[in-house]
Amino acid sequence: xxxxxxxxxxxxxxxxxxxxxxxxxxxxxxxxxxxxxxxxxxxxxxxxxxxxxxxxxxxxxxxxxxxxxxxxxxxxxxxxxxxxxxxxxxxxxxxxxxxxxxxxxxxxxxxxxxxxxxxxxxxxxxxxxxxxxxxxxxxxxxxxxxxxxxxxxxxxxxxxxxxxxxxxxxxxxxxxxxxxxxxxxxxxxxxxxxxxxxxxxxxxxxxxxxxxxxxxxxxxxxxxxxxxxxxxxxxxxxxxxxxxxxxxxxxxxxxxxxxxxxxxxxxxxxxxxxxxxxxxxxxxxxxxxxxxxxxxxxxxxxxxxxxxxxxxxxxxxxxxxxxxxxxxxxxxxxxxxxxxxxxx
Amino acid sequence: xxxxxxxxxxxxxxxxxxxxxxxxxxxxxxxxxxxxxxxxxxxxxxxxxxxxxxxxxxxxxxxxxxxxxxxxxxxxxxxxxxxxxxxxxxxxxxxxxxxxxxxxxxxxxxxxxxxxxxxxxxxxxxxxxxxx
Numbered sequence: 001x002x003x004x005x006x007x008x009x010x011x012x013x014x015x016x017x018x019x020x021x022x023x024x025x026x027x028x029x030x031x032x033x034x035x036x037x038x039x040x041x042x043x044x045x046x047x048x049x050x051x052x053x054x055x056x057x058x059x060x061x062x063x064x065x066x067x068x069x070x071x072x073x074x075x076x077x078x079x080x081x082x083x084x085x086x087x088x089x090x091x092x093x094x095x096x097x098x099x100x101x102x103x104x105x106x107x108x109x110x111x112x113x114x115x116x117x118x119x120x121x122x123x124x125x126x127x128x129x130x131x132x133x134x135x136x137x138x139x140x141x142x143x144x145x146x147x148x149x150x151x152x153x154x155x156x157x158x159x160x161x162x163x164x165x166x167x168x169x170x171x172x173x174x175x176x177x178x179x180x181x182x183x184x185x186x187x188x189x190x191x192x193x194x195x196x197x198x199x200x201x202x203x204x205x206x207x208x209x210x211x212x213x214x215x216x217x218x219x220x221x222x223x224x225x226x227x228x229x230x231x232x233x234x235x236x237x238x239x240x241x242x243x244x245x246x247x248x249x250x251x252x253x254x255x256x257x258x259x260x261x262x263x264x265x266x267x268x269x270x271x272x273x274x275x276x277x278x279x280x281x282x283x284x285x286x287x288x289x290x291x292x293x294x295x296x297x298x299x300x301x302x303x304x305x306x307x308x309x310x311x312x313x314x315x316x317x318x319x320x321x322x323x324x325x326x327x328x329x330x331x332x333x334x335x336x337x338x339x340x341x342x343x344x
Numbered sequence: 345x346x347x348x349x350x351x352x353x354x355x356x357x358x359x360x361x362x363x364x365x366x367x368x369x370x371x372x373x374x375x376x377x378x379x380x381x382x383x384x385x386x387x388x389x390x391x392x393x394x395x396x397x398x399x400x401x402x403x404x405x406x407x408x409x410x411x412x413x414x415x416x417x418x419x420x421x422x423x424x425x426x427x428x429x430x431x432x433x434x435x436x437x438x439x440x441x442x443x444x445x446x447x448x449x450x451x452x453x454x455x456x457x458x459x460x461x462x463x464x465x466x467x468x469x470x471x472x473x474x475x476x
Contacts, residue, residue, distance in 0.1 A: 047431070047435060048432075048434060048438070051435040052438055054442075059442055059446060061446075062442075062445070062446030062449055065450060066446075066453050069454050070453055072407075073454050073457060073458070074457060076403055088394070095390050096387060096390060099386045099390065100383070102421065102425050105425070106379050107376070107379060109427075110374060110379070113371045113373055313371050320427075323426075324427075327421055328426075330425075331426075334414050334417045334418050334421070335411075335414045337390075337414075338410035338413070339411075339414075342393065342394065342397050342410060343406075344397045
């Protein structure tokens with residue numbers, strides 16, 4: 001046993017000697033940890049670690065995008081109706097703001113690389129302002145949703161769990177044709193219009209309809225005449241084709257997916273699913289907003305260190321990695337914006 | 345750090361795939377004109393993705409058009425802002441693998457739900473409301 005320990009100690013000592021011989025004895029920068037051979041190796045290791053973390057972030061958001069895809073694929077007309085409550089202009093402005101802040105972040109990394117302390121601080125302040133602007137606009141949107149009872153869960157007037165006050169029926173106004181109104185007024189008018197055109201159930205709790213195919217809580221129910229091998233039977237293929245190409249039929253029987261869908265146009269089985277769009281919207285944008293806040297915190301930290309002169313050509317790893325995180329936040333919004341605001 | 349000569353911005357060539365060779369510093373600078381170009385391209389593509397909603401290519405194609413533009417924008421961000429174009433290919437591999445598995449995940453789940461939707465709740469079904 002002691003022999004083995006001695007052998008191991010000898011091996012360690014030998015390895016240590018070899019390592020110390022390889023080292024440049026005159027140059028040992030303070031920011032290089034002892035287990036790295038060089039600053040370059042330390043930097044690339046940190047970068048690989050950051051990319052692996054970003055990959056897990058992509059996979060986490062991927063789960064939400066998956067929920068979105070399944071729901072939109074199965075209930076496209078719900079999305080085409082419910083997204084009209086989102087403000088395209090605010091979404092587009094936020095997209096531009098995030099892209100601009102990504103640009104200033106990329107500039108900031110360059111400033112850190114050339115050791116321009118003042119430039120780095122200015123770039124990071126601009127990036128922070130971008131994040132702040134994004135969150136301000138997002139909170140304006142969220143507040144409007146909350147006030148109009150388009151919140152998530154039971155706070156949504158289309159939810160079966162909704163127990164709150166119904167907005168009074170107002171004058172019917174097409175919100176898209178009244179540019180003179182402010183965002184809030186337009187949204188209110190849209191809600192009033194939808195509510196006026198809707199005969200919502202008087203009961204405030206419980207299912208508004210009985211769906212013959214919905215099954216029970218315990219077991220899903222399958223239509224008896226359609227139990228057959230999936231993906232092969234011609235009947236199923238024909239039905240799928242009908243669902244895919246038939247599209248939504250409006251009152252006049254037209255199948256135009258580009259026309260605006262009103263709440264009363266939705267089949268009854270879809271009306272109770274409108275609230276789920278808002279749940280998906282709040283979950284996806286909420287998690288994204290949380291990332292923006294975390295990113296702003298990280299940028300503040302990097303900015304304070306940068307103002308103290310911590311970064312230069314030899315060491316700018318934190319700036320680079322926080323930049324990568326910020327770009328990922330931008331990248332996810334690039335997908336969220338068209339998928340939530342620009343449905344048509 | 346004290347022995348390091350800190351280069352000023354003006355000393356660097358503006359067109360730069362230049363490297364600051366300071367001892368062991370291997371810094372790759374993305375030229376500013378390239379960053380500005382990518383920024384402008386992203387803004388233009390944002391305009392395109394908004395403008396394209398004026399056209400109807402069909403319910404399914406609309407989604408693919410929007411996704412296509414988003415993928416181009418995301419690629420620009422990843423390659424230039426996130427520096428993947430000049431990075432070790434391994435970092436790009438990590439990113440691409442994550443994207444691939446997300447696509448695989450969504451693709452297979454959507455294929456699966458397509459099969460079930462024939463049997464569960466086709467949108468045409470409208471049930472009578474219970475008389476309460």
